[in-house]
Amino acid sequence: xxxxxxxxxxEVTVARGRGALPAWRLLLRRPTFIVGAxxxxxxxxxxxxxxxxxxxxPLAQSLLATNKGPSAAHWFGTDQLGRDVFSRVLxxxxxxxxxxxxxxxxGTVAGTALGLAMGYLGGVIDIVGGRLVExxxxxxxxxxxxxxxxxxGPSTLTVIxxxxxxxxxxIARTVRSAVLVERQQDYLASARLLGxxxxxxxxxxVLPNVLPVVLVEFTVRLGYAIFAIASLSFLGFxxxxxxxxxxxxxxxxxxxxxxxxxxxxxxxxxxxxxLVVAINLVTDSIEQVIAS
Amino acid sequence: xxxxxxAAAGSVDDLTPTLQVEHLEVTHRVRGQDRRxxxxxxxxxxxxxxxxxxxxxxxxxxxxxxALTRYLxxxxxxxxxxISINGQDPLAMDAAALRELRARTVSxxxxxxxxxxxxxxxxxxxxxxVYEVAGFDGSAAQDKAEAMLRTVQISDPGRVMGLYPHQxxxxxxxxxxxxxxxAAEPSLLILDEPTTALDATVEAEVLDLVAALREDxxxxxxxISHNLxxxxxxxxxxxxxxxxxxxxxxxAEQVFQEPRHPYTVGLLRCIPRRGQRKDxxxxxxxxxxxxxPGHTLPGxxxxxxxxxxxERCREARPPAFPVGPxxxxxxxxxxxASDLPTNAPPDIQLPATRDAAExxxxxxxxxxxxxxxxxxxxxxxxxxxxxxxxxxxxxxxxxxxxxTTLARALLGLIAPDEGSVVDLDGSxxxxxxxxxxxxxxxxxxxxxxxxxxxxxxxxxxxxxxxxPLSRLAGxxxxxxxxxxxxxxxSVRLEERHLSLRPSQLSGGLKQRVAIARxxxxxxxxxVCDEPTSALDVSVQAxxxxxxxxxxAKEQVTYMFISHDLGVVRYLSDRIAVLYLGKIMELGPAxxxxxxxxxxxxxxxxxxxxxxxxxxxxxxxxxxEIPSAADPPSGCVFHTRCPRRLPTGVCETSDPPLAEVAPGxxxxxxxxxxxxxxxxxxxxxxx
Numbered sequence: 012x013x014x015x016x017x018x019x020x021x022e023v024t025v026a027r028g029r030g031a032l033p034a035w036r037l038l039l040r041r042p043t044f045i046v047g048a049x050x051x052x053x054x055x056x057x058x059x060x061x062x063x064x065x066x067x068x069p070l071a072q073s074l075l076a077t078n079k080g081p082s083a084a085h086w087f088g089t090d091q092l093g094r095d096v097f098s099r100v101l102x103x104x105x106x107x108x109x110x111x112x113x114x115x116x117x118g119t120v121a122g123t124a125l126g127l128a129m130g131y132l133g134g135v136i137d138i139v140g141g142r143l144v145e146x147x148x149x150x151x152x153x154x155x156x157x158x159x160x161x162x163x164g165p166s167t168l169t170v171i172x173x174x175x176x177x178x179x180x181x182i183a184r185t186v187r188s189a190v191l192v193e194r195q196q197d198y199l200a201s202a203r204l205l206g207x208x209x210x211x212x213x214x215x216x217v218l219p220n221v222l223p224v225v226l227v228e229f230t231v232r233l234g235y236a237i238f239a240i241a242s243l244s245f246l247g248f249x250x251x252x253x254x255x256x257x258x259x260x261x262x263x264x265x266x267x268x269x270x271x272x273x274x275x276x277x278x279x280x281x282x283x284x285x286l287v288v289a290i291n292l293v294t295d296s297i298e299q300v301i302a303s
Numbered sequence: 304x305x306x307x308x309x310a311a312a313g314s315v316d317d318l319t320p321t322l323q324v325e326h327l328e329v330t331h332r333v334r335g336q337d338r339r340x341x342x343x344x345x346x347x348x349x350x351x352x353x354x355x356x357x358x359x360x361x362x363x364x365x366x367x368x369x370a371l372t373r374y375l376x377x378x379x380x381x382x383x384x385x386i387s388i389n390g391q392d393p394l395a396m397d398a399a400a401l402r403e404l405r406a407r408t409v410s411x412x413x414x415x416x417x418x419x420x421x422x423x424x425x426x427x428x429x430x431x432x433v434y435e436v437a438g439f440d441g442s443a444a445q446d447k448a449e450a451m452l453r454t455v456q457i458s459d460p461g462r463v464m465g466l467y468p469h470q471x472x473x474x475x476x477x478x479x480x481x482x483x484x485x486a487a488e489p490s491l492l493i494l495d496e497p498t499t500a501l502d503a504t505v506e507a508e509v510l511d512l513v514a515a516l517r518e519d520x521x522x523x524x525x526x527i528s529h530n531l532x533x534x535x536x537x538x539x540x541x542x543x544x545x546x547x548x549x550x551x552x553x554x555a556e557q558v559f560q561e562p563r564h565p566y567t568v569g570l571l572r573c574i575p576r577r578g579q580r581k582d583x584x585x586x587x588x589x590x591x592x593x594x595x596p597g598h599t600l601p602g603x604x605x606x607x608x609x610x611x612x613x614e615r616c617r618e619a620r621p622p623a624f625p626v627g628p629x630x631x632x633x634x635x636x637x638x639x640a641s642d643l644p645t646n647a648p649p650d651i652q653l654p655a656t657r658d659a660a661e662x663x664x665x666x667x668x669x670x671x672x673x674x675x676x677x678x679x680x681x682x683x684x685x686x687x688x689x690x691x692x693x694x695x696x697x698x699x700x701x702x703x704x705x706x707t708t709l710a711r712a713l714l715g716l717i718a719p720d721e722g723s724v725v726d727l728d729g730s731x732x733x734x735x736x737x738x739x740x741x742x743x744x745x746x747x748x749x750x751x752x753x754x755x756x757x758x759x760x761x762x763x764x765x766x767x768x769x770x771p772l773s774r775l776a777g778x779x780x781x782x783x784x785x786x787x788x789x790x791x792x793s794v795r796l797e798e799r800h801l802s803l804r805p806s807q808l809s810g811g812l813k814q815r816v817a818i819a820r821x822x823x824x825x826x827x828x829x830v831c832d833e834p835t836s837a838l839d840v841s842v843q844a845x846x847x848x849x850x851x852x853x854x855a856k857e858q859v860t861y862m863f864i865s866h867d868l869g870v871v872r873y874l875s876d877r878i879a880v881l882y883l884g885k886i887m888e889l890g891p892a893x894x895x896x897x898x899x900x901x902x903x904x905x906x907x908x909x910x911x912x913x914x915x916x917x918x919x920x921x922x923x924x925x926x927e928i929p930s931a932a933d934p935p936s937g938c939v940f941h942t943r944c945p946r947r948l949p950t951g952v953c954e955t956s957d958p959p960l961a962e963v964a965p966g967x968x969x970x971x972x973x974x975x976x977x978x979x980x981x982x983x984x985x986x987x988x989x
Contacts, residue, residue: 197757200716201820203736205774206744219761 037300047292054286057104065098069255078272088274090264096275099255100282106167106250107257107286111236114171118178119229125179126186127213127221131194140187144180152177152235153242160248170249174239178232185228189221223301230294234287241283257283319390320347321491321523322354322371328383329363329370329547331596338597340366340379341547345623348491348540353517353524355538355555357531359570359839360810361593363547364527368493371525372409373401389490406436410484414496416476420468426479427452427464433486447486454519455482456512472927474505478512485520492517495527502701503866504924507910510537511923529839531574535559536912540629543567546594546604549623553630559914561641563632566605568643573844574914575873581695581851585647586844586873592809603633610644611636648848662689663827663860664713664747667724671708671717671884680932682708683719683884687960690828693854695861697875697892699868699907703928705884706864710830713862714747715739727827745775748821752833754813758805758820765801768819775824786823793856794819794849811842815849822853828860835870847874868911872896877966880904883931883939886960890967899979901969902946922946938972946981948972 038044057064067085073093081088087096129140147155156173163169193199194217202212243249244258252259257279264275329341341363348354358364369375371386373393386393393404413419420429427448434444445464452460455478468476477497484492494513498506514537517524526537534541535555542552543566551564562568572587579586591608594600603621606612616635623631634640671683683705690696698706712719715736719725725732727746733739748771751757758767765787772778772786791798794815805813814834821829831850835843847870854861865871871878871892878895880888880903888901895904906924922945929935935942941953952972960968963975971978 195756197751197753198759200711200714201749201751201757202759203716204714204744204748205771205824206736206739206741207774216759220759 034300037303038296041296041299043292044296047289047296050285050289051293054104054108054282054289057101058108059105061102061105065095065101067095067098069094069098069102070253071095078267081274087278088272090260090275091267091272096260096278099260100257100278103255103257103260103279103282104286106254107237107240107244107283110167110170110174110240110249111233114174114240115178115229115233115236117171117175118182118232119225121175121179122182122228123186123218123221123225125183127190127218129183130187130190131213131217132209137187140180140183144184147177147180152239153246156239156243157246157248160243165248165251167250170240170243174236177239178236182225182228182232186221186225189224190217193217193220227294227298227301230290230297234290234294237283237287237290320349320387321352321389322348322525323387324367324371324384325386326384327367327370327381327386329366329375329379330382331376332378332380333597336597337382339382339547340596341370344384344544344547344549346542346549346552348523348525351517351521351523352540353526353538355526355528355534355541356544357528357534357541358544359529359593359841361546361596362544364529364544365495366547367544368411368495368525368527371491371493372405372411407487408489409491409493410487410489411493411495412477412480412484412497414499416473416480416500417468419480420476422468424467425464426466426468426471430464430479430483430486433483437487448482451482451486452479454516455479455485456508457482472505473501474509474927477501477505477509481509481513481516485516485522488520489522491525492522493525493527496529497526498533499528499530502927503868503910504701504906505927506533507912507923510912513537530912531559531570531840532912532914535914543570546598548604548633550605550634551630551632553627557627557630563626563630563637563640564605564634565609565611565636565640565643568640569646570840571914572643572645572647573840575844575847575869577869577872577913579873581847581854581874583650585650585851586848587645587647588845588848589841590646603635605634610646611639648852661692663692663728665689665724665726665729666709666713667726669709669712669723669725670720671705671712671723672720675932678932680930681884681934682931683712686884686886688879688886688889690860690862692827692860693858694876695854695863695874697871697878698862698864698881699866699871699878700881701907701928702866703883703931704881705931706881707832708884709881710749710832710862710864713828714749714830741775741777745824746827747830748824748826748828749830749832750814750817750821750834753837754805754810754817757817758813760805762804763801764796764803764805764808764816767805767816768801768823771820771823790819790823793853794822795845809842810838811845814838814842814846818846818849818853822857822859825857826859828862830862830864832864833866834863836865836867843870850874868896868908869913880907883928883934885939886968886970887940888967888969889960890964890969894964894967899975899982901971902944902973902978903940905982906943906945938970946973946978 071094073089075093076089077091077093079085079089085095085097087100090096125140129137155177159173160169199212199216202216240249241258244256245262247262250256250259260279261276264272268276324347325345327341327344328339330337330339344367346354356364356367370381371388371393381394388404388408393401396404427445430448430451431444434447439447449460449464452463457463457475457478463471498509501509510533526534528534538555540553541555541558542549543564545566551558551562551567558567559571562571569587569589573589575586589608594604594607602617602619603612606616609616621633621635623633624637626632626637666686666688669683669686673680673682686709698709700706708717711717713725715732715734718734727743732743736744768790769783769787772783776786778786791801796812796815796819800808800812805816808816835846838846850861851874853859863871863874875892877890878892879886880901882903887903888895900908906922909922924943926943929942937954937956938958941947944953947953958970958972960970963969969975
């Protein structure tokens with residue numbers, strides 16, 4: 012009996028706050044996260060192992076078996092050149108995921124740096140940055156990217172840079188407002204009284220506190236990036252044929268949709284949808300865990 | 304009215320208590336586990352009685368209020384016991400009856416008046432709505448609302464009714480909320496920390512109002528507060544709540560004069576009393592911490608922290624012993640409680656004689672004007688001050704008086720106006736901290752009010768405390784580690800705290816980390832900006848003791864800002880009273896408190912309720928501090944001054960800050976002799 016109470020008072024000094032469980036454990040308790048992460052993981056596996064996972068060569072044409080509907084041999088049917096749609100969908104995850112990831116990463120890193128500078132330093136940087144954000148917001152994302160690619164010429168690197176640059180001001184705006192909240196905190200005054208320089212305050216004091224916001228922004232933008240890339244591919248400015256790509260495959264095949272060849276369009280479209288939904292589910296759960 | 308008559312009036316008569324709570328138990332379900340928030344709480348409030356519920360944060364005070372009106376959060380439920388309001392059981396009510404109960408029988412007033420009013424609806428509309436719910440038609444409801452606002456002493460109700468909540472001050476908003484609460488003529492009025500967000504002068508007005516209205520309306524009051532003095536002033540009976548249990552209850556005066564539970568005794572000893580000072584009469588503290596929520600202590604909840612606890616206290620929960628008429632105490636040793644051994648640290652030796660002329664910092668003509676949309680706000684107007692080595696200068700005044708601006712200008716966090724001079728050891732300091740060399744930065748540090756904001760929540764305690772050691776003291780390696788451990792020990796933290804982050808520490812421990820950081824560089828002056836006002840009283844006492852110890856050891860100068868005059872008096876050697884950016888009075892602490900004082904100081908002192916209820920409440924300030932954007936002419940205080948001279952000199956000319964006694968300066972047109980007479984006569988009259 013006594014051993015329960017015998018714990019000296021000093022043992023309870025550590026307040027048992029909400030942070031008792033680490034964030035990733037809280038995430039794993041959410042069904043939405045589990046479902047979203049599972050779908051995402053599936054596509055990542057496809058992107059990494061691509062050809063190893065695909066039952067057939069996604070590039071192999073079979074002119075004897077064109078336009079076949081879904082069957083045991085071709086689960087998602089074949090396209091106009093007789094290529095296996097299922098294999099093309101699995102392998103097509105690679106290009107879109109790689110481009111989306113790196114484009115969003117570029118946008119997040121650049122946007123966070125710009126947002127920190129705008130929010131913490133203020134002044135001219137904030138004014139110029141603010142106008143830049145407004146300018147980008149006023150233009151439709153795909154059109155901007157489209158114009159840029161026409162000017163520079165399509166390549167994977169171009170798409171990454173274009174989408175990254177388009178995201179930069181958007182992410183900067185969100186990070187800036189989070190930094191403005193932090194600026195009100197007294198720990199920044201304390202840092203100034205310790206004679207810390209501006210870059211130390213921005214990157215060591217402020218940045219860790221806005222990282223949750225950055226993380227959420229990254230996942231939100233990843234979903235948008237998937238859409239943007241698929242749209243660019245659809246318009247013919249993304250991944251070039253014959254590399255399997257969802258947007259490009261829809262673009263090539265939607266013309267025969269009225270003829271009843273729905274599978275060539277539907278399955279790549281479902282792939283895009285599932286990926287975007289998965290990312291949104293993950294984003295939602297991360298946001299909720301951070302807010303709780 | 305005779306007993307038979309009242310009995311005939313129905314079930315709700317003068318004999319039925321307004322509120323009866325029996326063995327109330329509330330549990331919260333957190334992460335799939337039930338945590339008990341309240342256990343076996345029983346009390347009752349008679350007709351027209353005022354009952355105070357006092358306790359520290361986490362004691363479950365607000366949970367009681369929420370349970371009474373069934374406003375518990377979704378994961379909370381009443382898991383045992385009985386509640387009866389006017390003989391009715393809210394726990395058994397359906398939705399319609401519950402709505403009726405909340406609309407007519409019970410009213411609540413919360414801490415933040417700003418949050419209780421709808422920001423997009425005019426004040427008059429919101430008050431009138433209460434009457435419309437009660438069945439009055441539009442214009443009658445408007446008239447009633449206007450009359451009600453006049454009852455809560457709003458002098459111009461017609462105008463106020465047309466305003467939106469953001470256009471009225473906090474004190475005014477709380478009056479409006481009280482008006483709305485009383486409009487339904489409730490039998491029970493629940494006030495949950497109603498004045499905690501308000502300035503002391505405004506608090507005093509609101510408390511006076513509540514006391515007066517209680518007589519008129521005949522409502523019973525449940526008054527919830529962490530402030531013992533407020534409870535002592537307002538309540539007939541009091542219950543002391545700790546970790547969800549009612550440890551002691553009884554008539555307020557008896558409980559505070561002759562506490563019979565070790566927790567109550569300890570709590571009362573934590574508060575600086577009149578005459579208690581940092582060098583003699585250290586504050587008692589309650590060691591240890593509140594048991595964590597959901598604890599399963601089989602015995603007395605206070606036993607782990609109780610100096611007189613014995614084996615049986617830890618094994619079996621003490622029943623409520625009757626210790627007098629209508630008094631009870633849940634302690635086996637209620638007879639010995641008042642002789643509780645003290646836990647105060649030994650007295651400290653302050654430097655016996657300070658050299659009078661050794662100012663560390665001198666402020667000359669310190670002014671600060673903020674510009675807001677073309678309007679200039681004069682937050683500080685030509686302040687002259689000097690701080691001596693090893694002394695504590697207390698800075699008091701209402702919010703908006705310029706205390707924090709003064710501190711921030713001294714530290715270089717805001718640049719004062721041109722012409723302001725801040726000297727450290729006779730050489731001028733740069734206006735901005737950024738431009739000050741390391742030696743100057745080192746000299747001036749601060750402890751902020753809110754450690755949650757002052758400590759970077761992503762950094763570990765080790766990093767937080769080490770940083771000034773490397774940045775300011777220039778230490779590294781083994782010498783840094785050695786000094787770090789010294790510092791950690793001197794603020795009474797432990798080595799295991801070093802790897803934690805602020806969110807894993809309690810409020811008091813966080814403030815210790817902030818103090819350690821401020822002392823890390825070996826400062827000459829530490830600004831303490833309300834360092835204890837976010838803390839519970841038992842923690843506050845420990846922090847005040849710590850600050851006194853550190854001062855004695857390091858010979859550091861404090862600029863101590865607080866709205867709590869008891870705390871300021873305990874720690875300060877000299878006091879500066881600020882009003883609208885000007886010094887009204889400056890002098891040795893005891894002189895300023897003993898009087899004769901400046902009328903503003905007098906008003907501040909009158910506003911503070913005291914536990915023993917001894918202090919004469921002489922004068923009250925009307926209204927709130929005027930806007931610094933448009934300060935009054937002449938003496939800035941004349942608009943609210945209760946002792947304004949009839950000659951009109953106060954309105955036209957600004958009195959200089961003149962020495963009225965050695966070291967005692969005052970800015971008032973009334974000659975000191977006359978002030979002495981005025982203030983003494985009224986004291987005698989009480």
